[in-house]
Structures are given as C-alpha cells and as structure tokens.
Amino acid sequence: MKKSRKIRLRRIARRAAERRMEREGETLTGKISIASGGYGFFTPDEAEKDGEDIFIPAKFTGFATDGDRVKIKILPPRPDHPEDSARGAVGKVLEILERSRQSFVAELLPGSFVSPLNNRLPDVVSIHGSRNGAKRGDWVKIECESKSSGELTGRIVEVIGQAGEITADLDAVMAEFELPGKYSAAEEAEAAAIIPAEIPRTDKRDLFVLTIDPFDAKDFDDALSIEENSDGTYTVGIHIADVAAFIRPKSKFDRLAAKRCFSCYLPGRTLPMLPAGLTAKISMQENCDSLAHSVFLKVDQEGKVLSGERYHTLIKVAQRLDYDEVQHFLDTGKSRSHWLADTVKTLPVMAKVIRQMRKYREASEEFIELPLPEVRVVCDEQKNMVTGIEKRYSRESEQLVEECMLAANQFIGRQLPEKSVAGIYRIHPEPEMEKSMEFSDFVTENFQIPCGDITNRRYCREFIANLPDNECKPLILSMLLRSMMRASYAVKGELHYALGKTFYAHFTSPIRRYTDLTIHQQLWNFDLNSRTRSASALESTAKAASDMEEQCDAACAAANERLKIRIVMQELERDPARKFPCLITRILNSGIQVELPEYALFAYVDADYIKVPLSTLKIGATLDLRGEYLTFQR
Numbered sequence: 068m069k070k071s072r073k074i075r076l077r078r079i080a081r082r083a084a085e086r087r088m089e090r091e092g093e094t095l096t097g098k099i100s101i102a103s104g105g106y107g108f109f110t111p112d113e114a115e116k117d118g119e120d121i122f123i124p125a126k127f128t129g130f131a132t133d134g135d136r137v138k139i140k141i142l143p144p145r146p147d148h149p150e151d152s153a154r155g156a157v158g159k160v161l162e163i164l165e166r167s168r169q170s171f172v173a174e175l176l177p178g179s180f181v182s183p184l185n186n187r188l189p190d191v192v193s194i195h196g197s198r199n200g201a202k203r204g205d206w207v208k209i210e211c212e213s214k215s216s217g218e219l220t221g222r223i224v225e226v227i228g229q230a231g232e233i234t235a236d237l238d239a240v241m242a243e244f245e246l247p248g249k250y251s252a253a254e255e256a257e258a259a260a261i262i263p264a265e266i267p268r269t270d271k272r273d274l275f276v277l278t279i280d281p282f283d284a285k286d287f288d289d290a291l292s293i294e295e296n297s298d299g300t301y302t303v304g305i306h307i308a309d310v311a312a313f314i315r316p317k318s319k320f321d322r323l324a325a326k327r328c329f330s331c332y333l334p335g336r337t338l339p340m341l342p343a344g345l346t347a348k349i350s351m352q353e354n355c356d357s358l359a360h361s362v363f364l365k366v367d368q369e370g371k372v373l374s375g376e377r378y379h380t381l382i383k384v385a386q387r388l389d390y391d392e393v394q395h396f397l398d399t400g401k402s403r404s405h406w407l408a409d410t411v412k413t414l415p416v417m418a419k420v421i422r423q424m425r426k427y428r429e430a431s432e433e434f435i436e437l438p439l440p441e442v443r444v445v446c447d448e449q450k451n452m453v454t455g456i457e458k459r460y461s462r463e464s465e466q467l468v469e470e471c472m473l474a475a476n477q478f479i480g481r482q483l484p485e486k487s488v489a490g491i492y493r494i495h496p497e498p499e500m501e502k503s504m505e506f507s508d509f510v511t512e513n514f515q516i517p518c519g520d521i522t523n524r525r526y527c528r529e530f531i532a533n534l535p536d537n538e539c540k541p542l543i544l545s546m547l548l549r550s551m552m553r554a555s556y557a558v559k560g561e562l563h564y565a566l567g568k569t570f571y572a573h574f575t576s577p578i579r580r581y582t583d584l585t586i587h588q589q590l591w592n593f594d595l596n597s598r599t600r601s602a603s604a605l606e607s608t609a610k611a612a613s614d615m616e617e618q619c620d621a622a623c624a625a626a627n628e629r630l631k632i633r634i635v636m637q638e639l640e641r642d643p644a645r646k647f648p649c650l651i652t653r654i655l656n657s658g659i660q661v662e663l664p665e666y667a668l669f670a671y672v673d674a675d676y677i678k679v680p681l682s683t684l685k686i687g688a689t690l691d692l693r694g695e696y697l698t699f700q701r
Contacts (some may be wrong), residue, residue: 093141096164099123101133103186103700109139109158127159130218133187134167155501168211171221172243174230175205181221183209184243184625186700189219196222204230206239231636233451236629237336244622247327250342258320258342263312263358266595271361271380275409276306277417278351279468282389285337286330287350288578290359290384291471293417300373301366301420305475306359306382308349310577311587314341316600321584325608328615330579333626335446335453340579349578353387360587362475362574370423375478379594386410393464421467424474432567433524437531437544442667444630453630456666472575473566479586480560480572488593489602491582491609493571495554495563498522506550513686514539521547524567539687541664542650555613556582558602582612631668632699639694646691654684660700661692670697 097111105125121139131137139158171188173181175198180191184206194209201207201223209221227242228235241248250258274292292304314321324340331338339346351357361380365373385407392403397418402411428434440458447454461469476493483490498521507518516534521527531547534540554563560570577583585608592599639645649670653660658673659681674681676696 092143094138094161095121095141095158096136096138098167099128099131099133099135099137099139099160101128101131101187107131107133109137121156121158123158123160127157129160129163131160131163132166132168132189132219133185135163136165136167138162138164163217166211166219170208170210170224172206172227172239173209175201175203175207175223177203181207181209184239184629185621186625193218193220194222195220199223199226201226202229206230206235206242208242231633233335233446233453233630233633236633237333237626240333240622240626240629241336241338243625244618246331246338246619246622249338250323254323255342255344258345259348261313261320261345261348263309264315266312266379266591268358269361269378269380271304271306271359271378272356272383274304274382275413276304276351276382276384277386277388277410277413278353278384279388279390279393279464282391284389285343286339286346286578287352287384287387289468289472289575290351290357290382291417291468292382293413293420295416296365299368301416303364303366303417303420303424303471303474304361305364305471305575306351306357306361306380307475307575307587308351308578309358309360309379309587310341310349310584311360311591312358313345313349314584314588316588316592320345321588324581324584325611328581328612329619331619331622333623334444334630335451340581346578351382351384353384355383357382357384360590362478364474364478366420366424368423370420370425370427372424372474372478375482377479377482377590379591390462390464393467394462397463418463418467421470425466425470428470428473433528434567435524435527435531435565437548439541439544439548440667444627444634446630453634456631456634458665458667476572476574477568477570479574479590480568480570483572483586483589484560484570486593488589488599489558489605490560490572490586490589491556491558491605491612492560493554493563493573493582494557494559494561495565496552497562497564498551502550506546509546510543514543516543521550524564538650538664538689542652542662542687553617555616556609558605558609580612581608628668631666635663635666635668635694635697635699643695645694647694647697649690649692649697651684651686651688651690654681654686656681659684661690661697663697668699670699672696672698 095111097109099107099109101107107123107128109121109123123139138161140161142157142159171183171185173183173192175181179194181194182191183189195212206227207223208225208227210224212220212222227239230236276290276292278287278290280287288308290306292306294302296302314324320341327340330340351359359380359382362375362377364375367373396402396414440460442456442458445454445457446452480492500522503521506521510516510518518530519526521530534543562569563571572586573580573583574586575583577587585605589599647663649661650664651659652662658671659677660669660671662669672692
C-alpha cells in the first residue's frame with residue numbers, strides 16, 4: 068500500500084475514534100435493520116441523524132426485529148479490544164419503541180414454536196392458541212402478539228401449505244414479502260383493450276433490427292440496429308418499447324404498476340409489473356410493426372460516443388435471437404440455419420463496434436466488474452417442477468446488449484437535466500471506509516492478500532484483477548460485494564460508484580421497471596409540450612422503487628434458497644452417504660460455516676463432526692463433508 072494511502076487510512080481511523088469517544092453513552096431513537104447474521108445497523112431519526120449508521124452486535128439487539136423503532140445507547144470501546152478505537156460507533160438496544168411487523172410467515176415446529184421464513188427474524192418464535200388445523204412442517208401465517216418491547220410471540224391465523232412443496236414454498240415467500248399476485252382475468256382483458264396514445268413518430272421500418280434475449284424470454288422491450296456512416300463512424304440504434312403510449316400517468320394500470328414497481332422473477336413463478344397480455348402487445352415481436360422510443364448514438368472507431376438523438380419511432384424487428392445462439396456464433400463463426408443473411412452480415416459489425424464501446428468505457432470510466440456467477444434454481448413453470456441448478460457467468464452475447472443499454476441509459480440520464488426534465492436516477496455511493504477497512508483486514512488476515520483502499524475505484528479494479536484464480540476467489544469477491552453500499556434510486560443524478568457514472572438513469576426496461584416507465588412518461592409529456600412532474604413529486608416514486616427492489620431481491624433469494632435446500636435433500640434421499648465439496652467461510656468456537664459452491668448455498672457444521680481441531684482449519688480451505696453433517700441456514 069502506498070504511503071499516502073496508509074496516512075489517509077490512519078486519519079480516517081483517528082477521526083472514527085474521536086467521533087466514537089464524543090458519542091460514548093449517548094442515547095438515540097431510530098430504526099434498526101437486522102442482517103441475516105443476527106447483527107443490526109441502527110439509523111437515527113432524521114432530527115438526530117448525523118449521516119452515519121451505528122453497528123449493533125447480535126448480542127445487543129435484544130428482542131428487536133428488522134424494521135423496529137428502538138432506543139439505543141452508544142457503547143464505549145472494549146478495554147481488551149484495542150482495534151475498537153479505530154471503528155465507528157457501536158450501540159446496544161435499550162428499548163423497543165414500536166414493532167414494524169403485524170405478521171410473518173413461518174414453518175410450524177414440534178411443540179409451541181415456529182421457524183420464520185425471513186432470516187432477519189429470530190430463528191425460533193414461540194406461539195400460543197389454536198393451531199387452526201396446521202400440521203408440523205406447514206407454512207403458517209403468524210399474527211404478532213408482542214407489539215412492543217419483549218420477546219416476539221404470535222398465533223396462527225392462516226395455513227399456507229406444506230413446506231417442501233414447490234407451490235407452497237412460493238406461496239409462503241409471496242405472503243412473507245407481500246408480493247402481489249398475477250393480474251385477474253378481468254384486468255388482463257381490460258389491459259389488452261388499451262389503445263395506444265398518439266405522438267409524432269419517425270418511420271424506421273427500413274432499419275435492420277434484432278432482438279437478443281434469453282431463450283425463454285416473455286417480454287421484448289429492447290432491440291438493436293447498426294448503420295455504418297460515410298465518415299467511418301457508426302450509428303448504434305437502441306430501440307425501447309414505447310410503454311408510455313399505453314400506460315399514461317395516473318391511469319388504472321399506471322397505479323397498479325407503481326404499486327408493484329418491478330416484475331419479480333421467482334424460480335418457477337413470474338409476477339409481472341404489467342398484465343401479460345398487454346406486455347405481449349407492447350413487446351417488439353419479430354416481423355411486427357412496433358412502437359418504440361429510440362436512441363441513436365454516433366460512435367467513432369475507438370468506441371467513443373460522439374453524439375446522440377432520441378425519437379419516438381415505428382420499427383419492425385427482422386429477427387429474434389437468443390443469447391445462446393449469438394454466443395455460439397461469436398465463438399465459432401457458425402450461424403443457425405434459420406438465420407437471415409442480413410443477420411449473419413450484421414452481427415460481426417455490431418459485435419466489433421460494441422466491443423470498442425466497452426473498451427473505451429473501461430479506460431475512461433474504470434467501471435468495477437465482479438466476475439461472480441449467477442446461481443439459480445431452474446423450474447418448469449407449467450409443470451411446477453424443479454429441473455436443476457444453473458450457474459451462469461456473463462458472456463459476450465449478454466455484454467453486447469448490456470453495453471448498448473448502459474449507453475442509452477447514460478444518454479437519457481444526461482439529457483434529462485439538459486432539458487430541465489425531472490427524472491429518477493440510479494445511484495451507488497462509494498463504499499464506507501469502515502466497511503472497506505474491515506474487508507481489507509479480513510482478506511489480509513485470512514488470505515495474505517494486500518487489499519488497500521477499495522473506496523478508490525482504480526485500486527479496487529487492481530485488487531480484483533490481481534486476485535489468484537482459485538477456489539477462494541468467489542468467496543473474496545462475494546465478501547467485497549457485501550462491503551459495498553446497495554444501489555438505489557434518487558431524484559438527484561449522483562455518483563454510481565461501480566459504473567463510474569453520474570446522471571445515470573434507467574430507461575431501457577419500461578415493461579418491467581416502473582422507474583424506467585416514469586422516465587418514458589416524463590419525456591413523452593415533454594415532447595408534447597405537456598406538463599411534467601417535478602423532482603419533489605418523483606421522490607416518493609424513487610423511494611418506493613428502492614424499497615420494493617430490496618423486497619423483491621429478498622423474496623427471490625429466499626425462494627432460491629428454499630428450493631436449493633430441497634434439491635440437496637432430494638440428492639441425500641437418493642444417496643444418504645453423498646459428500647459435498649465445501650468451502651470454509653467462517654470458523655466459530657462451536658463449529659464452522661461453509662459454502663457449497665455448486666449451489667451457492669451456506670450451511671453450518673457442528674464441531675463434533677469435524678475430524679481435526681478447529682484451530683488447524685483456515686478460511687478458504689476446502690472439505691468434503693457428508694450431507695447429514697450440514698445444517699442449512701435459513
């Protein structure tokens with residue numbers, strides 16, 4: 068680590084120690100957020116807030132649950148822990164002022180106990196009263212009885228279904244995270260009858276336009292075209308379904324979409340933001356005239372975006388492609404038999420130009436990319452069956468589309484303030500120094516890898532690039548991801564740390580994201596010289612989207628986790644002696660926490676099952692463990 072960076076870190080640590088000493092013994096009221104590990108973070112009420120959350124160790128959360136309003140006390144540093152003086156404030160819950168929840172979903176255990184589905188709630192909660200017909204192993208809805216201070220308790224008010232059955236598991240997840248179900252048949256019919264509003268359009272049906280999506284995609288809200296110009300530049304066309312023509316502000320389906328905020332994709336169950344029939348009508352289908360809101364970017368041979376234009380257009384998609392077949396073509400040069408001659412001609416040009424765009428963006432913006440796979444459960448939605456586990460890395464075929472979407476989002480994000488139109492921006496703050504220091508200490512202590520100041524994007528990129536390519540790399544990258552702030556939505560175009568952008572908006576997915584639809588509606592009104600909404604009017608939309616996104620992500624994680632455990636249990640039923648490769652992620656006095664990398668699933672192993680002393684184990688080491696030794700975390 069360079070000397071200047073060491074000095075900077077020491078100064079920050081000293082300031083943290085001074086702030087902690089100043090606040091020692093102080094009491095505050097506010098909201099507590101509980102993490103899956105049992106510890107929490109306290110956010111003071113606005114009147115008292117100083118811009119810094121306060122860490123609450125698991126043993127000091129009392130009986131507080133996620134989202135409760137509590138009163139806390141700032142604790143002094145521990146005498147036998149000198150590193151405490153360099154950390155931020157730590158607190159202890161003194162009193163629960165108001166419970167955030169009236170109900171929750173849980174699995175009925177033997178006796179008078181349930182195990183909540185949400186891992187931010189206690190592992191076990193006691194219940195009272197009638198079982199209402201529930202059997203051991205059922206998912207049940209619990210009405211909370213302890214409304215304020217004291218241990219959380221409740222009673223069964225509804226039986227959802229047997230845990231371990233896919234339908235019941237997904238029903239339980241939807242109930243716990245309060246996800247709206249599919250639209251009714253009447254709503255579908257009403258939405259399908261919507262006639263699009265009119266706006267002056269540019270006819271671009273002469274362009275050769277392609278869509279590239281997952282093979283099982285259900286909506287098609289983006290398409291691409293490319294033209295070579297006489298001066299050696301290229302015009303990249305990014306065509307987005309003109310959803311604002313169908314969904315006008317404050318209309319019935321605008322209000323319903325605003326409530327949902329997103330399409331939520333649970334394994335085996337899709338919960339669309341808009342009615343399915345309307346989505347199909349809006350989607351840019353192959354060989355059909357489609358209403359689009361298009362961005363045309365002029366790009367030089369170095370990949371730099373020189374200028375851009377935006378129109379409402381009429382286009383016709385020439386061919387629908389999927390990522391797998393495009394990747395096969397990029398890898399081998401071999402096209403599918405059903406491809407059009409112009410597809411075979413256009414794709415190499417498109418790939419060449421977009422590669423240069425990505426290369427230029429990497430050099431100029433120094434974006435951060437974490438090469439972590441997406442591991443998800445694959446289900447047959449029609450048959451309600453789990454068909455397997457899929458581990459997916461980002462490939463060039465996905466990156467081609469992503470690069471164009473990023474460029475269009477950036478163009479729109481910059482155009483909004485230029486035209487004095489209020490918008491909603493995607494923001495991602497720099498990592499907090501304290502969390503960055505904790506991550507650096509973790510990596511240095513357990514892997515002997517110098518980390519440095521990851522709040523600096525360049526150093527962060529260097530750290531990622533220099534990681535050894537071994538079984539520990541995914542663990543380190545996932546820890547790095549957890550040390551970063553969560554991206555959210557705001558009405559101010561502030562920094563997006565990971566992308567290296569400011570004034571970055573979401574414009575390219577208006578069928579499945581309400582923030583994008585809002586921007587489409589704002590631009591539609593601007594283009595017709597109609598009144599647009601103010602930034603203050605959009606603040607609640609941005610806040611609701613941030614909250615709902617976190618809720619959808621938690622629901623998807625919970626659903627995937629349950630179904631992954633189900634797959635492992637089924638494998639153990641077939642072979643009780645089955646061993647699983649595991650990676651040690653944490654060493655405790657009582658045992659170890661491990662990850663099953665094949666499933667991206669965490670489990671706990673009691674020390675009694677470990678054949679060697681715990682003191683001889685290291686984080687990042689691998690073990691083959693019998694499935695019966697694994698206790699899966701909620």
